[in-house]
Amino acid sequence: MPLYLLDYGAGNVQSLANTLTRLGHTFQWISGPDDFDKATSLIFPGVGAFQTAVDGLVSRGLLEPLRQYIASGRPYFGICIGMQVLYQSSTEAGDTPGLGVIPGIIDTFSSAEKSVPHMGWNAVELLDAEQGARPSEGIRTGAHYYFVHSFRASYDPDRAPEAARWAHAVAQYGQEVFVASVRRANVFATQFHPEKSGAAGLALLDAWLREPEAVRADAPAASRVPRPPRPADGLTKRIIACMDVRANDQGDLVVTKGDQYDVREKGAGEDASGEGRAVRTAGAVRNLGKPVALAARYFAEGADELALLNITSFRHSPLRDQPMLAVVRAAAEEVFVPLTIGGGIKDTVDPDGTLRSALEVAGAYFRAGADKVSIGSEAVYAVERMRAAGGVGDGRSAIETIARTYGRQAVVVSIDPKRVYVDVDYAGPRAEEVVRGAEDGPEAERGKAWWYQCTVSGGREARDLSVVELARGVEALGAGEILVNSIDRDGTGIGFDTALVSLVRKAVRIPVVASSGAGSPAHFVEVFRDTGVEAALAAGIFHRNEVRIADVKAALEDAGLSARRDM
Ligand code: 1PR
Missing domain, CATH: 3.40.50.880 (Class I glutamine amidotransferase (GATase) domain)
Structure with a gap:
């Protein structure tokens, strides 16, 4: 046979x-x-x-x-x-x-x-x-x-x-x-x-x-039964487990997790003055487990989708990223739900001078078993170029080239926005995007309003682009989905930034994934109800076994939201 x-x-x-x-x-x-x-x-x-x-x-x-x-x-x-x-x-x-x-x-x-x-x-x-x-x-x-x-x-x-x-x-x-x-x-x-x-x-x-x-080889034809649409469709809300992967100080690839993108353990030490002043020092990279073992665990526990983000990829060439390809290959043997890979999807030059396009890098990940690639910093640069050119893409960006070959559904854009606080009566540029009212910011900013600014390189550099401008831009370039992180909420466990997620959800027609800040099953219910997003992602609470994926799904069902339970 x-x-x-x-x-x-x-x-x-x-x-x-x-x-x-x-x-x-x-x-x-x-x-x-x-x-x-x-x-x-x-x-x-x-x-x-x-x-x-x-x-x-x-x-x-x-x-x-x-x-x-x-x-x-x-x-x-x-x-x-x-x-x-x-x-x-x-x-x-x-x-x-x-x-x-x-x-x-x-x-x-x-x-x-x-x-x-x-x-x-x-x-x-x-x-x-x-x-x-x-x-x-x-x-x-x-x-x-x-x-x-x-x-x-x-x-x-x-x-x-x-x-x-x-x-x-x-x-x-x-x-x-x-x-x-x-x-x-x-x-x-x-x-x-x-x-x-x-x-x-x-x-x-x-x-x-x-x-x-x-x-x-032998099935009869159908009898053409009518099937009119019903009031509600059957699409479920997706729950995604995300693993931020990087090398620790010993060079092993580990799943790590930051607080507001800082992935090192906090330690106490003295500053360099010699006067014994106490400071917080950066300790070892937090190690929450091995990527493939964790991926297999999340598949078994009912995650609807998994994401592996290579969070220090902007420092390395694709050649050096080969360990990540091996991680994807091994994870794809264990996991039979969609797998998104992010980090370093961009044009690069190998140490021997060979140019490797973002399309080639993405192709290597797809062949290894990834279903979607997630683009961070490069998406920001591409939208900046598009805006400078009067609103049209140059056809050469990672988003455009990958979407053309693999379809837009294979291209996720991961955005890393950060709040910029302004006075409540702010009337300057992007005033229409300003959020007022909530009182969840840092103490010093209480009572203020804010807008959301895009960053690159894992939040290290802020750019002159708002989250709404980025979302609309990447949709126009051909992205198929947007993952909305929040540097302010990452690792805090105080809940998703629903104002941020809602802004993005309303700005585009493609699916949107809410990320950063989940601390309990109720936070997932809240973000789905308040924003209408299609999916929500969490990392820390799943890695630390504080909340099980099944608990999240039970909470969704109790709230009348549909979830996939038939694993
Ligand atoms: O710019 O294309 O190479 O992509 C880099 C990718 O790495 C981006 O997707 C960027 O978001 C991610 N990244 C870079 N630095 C960090 C960091 O943490 N230092 N992680 C980082 C982003 C955010 C989420 C996290 C959620 C949920 N991590 O991945 O999983 O915030 O966390 P929580 O549930 O624990 O709150 P490029």
Whole structure:
């Protein structure tokens, strides 16, 4: 039963390989057109942009052999773009035709009443489930699976009856009902990523691979059941565990955690005057554990997503960052939910003078098993350049180049804002962004107002850019998500800065992740309720075992917010 995987050279296909290995299945990669003749089952894990996928297949001479493989009736499993490519075309890619197996067109989600990309865990619903007339293929109605896409096949049996006969399961985002999986004859394909959908996704892949090939190759068409939109969709709020990684003084990569970005233990000592004056000294880098072991723990405990940030990357070249690549590779073997890698995603020059573009650096992380890269300082510089050029990007920034190749959903921008206190009657530049009212700042600033200034290099340097200007700028350049840290709140445990998070949420249409300051499950409820963000991230409370991820999810459910519980 030779199982082959198809890779067109972009995106994270390593995760699928890791998943199959974990499940005990053997496979080979399609490396040329002839391999299609040897395959008796084929999985196509498409990640990224439709155009890149089709171009990648064409340039490798694989598009026609793929079409012939599917026409031959042998089992095919497509994932994400591997499903979309079955349709006639996608509005994402102009005139570029797809395989045309399914008579329909892929179009973008409307962002009128929701964030796009659709990113996160959504509940899936099997069509024809009651009749039991069609195989479930391991999909469980009501279980949550991980989606990340801006384009979708809408489910509309009245207006597109022939396409609807392929639909197998649907999901709802906002008021749009779209195809979550297709199943007919030898074709099975999912819009979501089973390899990133935790236990539910692994079970699904395993179920398909354990079916006899004859069964895999022969499924009936659907009966086009209507599925009108319901008042609420099935998307859950995401809980993300974040690990700040750096080398300690012995050179080992450790997970550390700062207070307002200071990651060293505080010690007491004397100043250099010799007069015995007491000062606080910087001690060792705080060590909260090993990155891969912690990542595995958070996956087991139900984190919806993990982030690994290389927090001193601005000091090093990518070559020196190789230990971080090894961390990503090892983490991706243990973790079957999305993995974001940040720190040092920028153009660099190796010690031997070789130029390595941000796109190459990101590509190395994707191939190691990362699903998204997170860009910090470089995003600030890119927006500064864009503003200086009158509001257009130069096409060469890390955000633009990575989004073009891997899709905008793979590009997160991590911002490190800091409050700048001003008088309450301040009327200068950015007066419309000034926050007034809350009394949670330092004692000396009580009663004042403030705006949020962007920083680079882990908060070490402030720039002439506000958080709203940065958020709008990176969205225009092509970022797919924004992670909002707060230097003022980091490590304090007093709660997320909801005024900050709300400012960013209102400034853009892409998903926003709240970060910094979580101290209790109630803080997550507060930030979701008050700001409408899609996800919230914490570090310290999880590392120190003060709050469990399950406690956070229970609190969300008690508050009427939906969370993924079916691990
Ligand atoms: O500029 O592209 O190389 O990226 C550097 C990345 O490293 C950025 O994402 C930046 O936020 C991060 N970073 C740099 N220095 C530090 C530091 O702590 N000294 N960490 C740092 C940022 C913030 C969050 C933290 C939350 C939640 N850490 O990662 O996890 O604040 O913490 P909490 O729940 O304990 O409050 P580039």
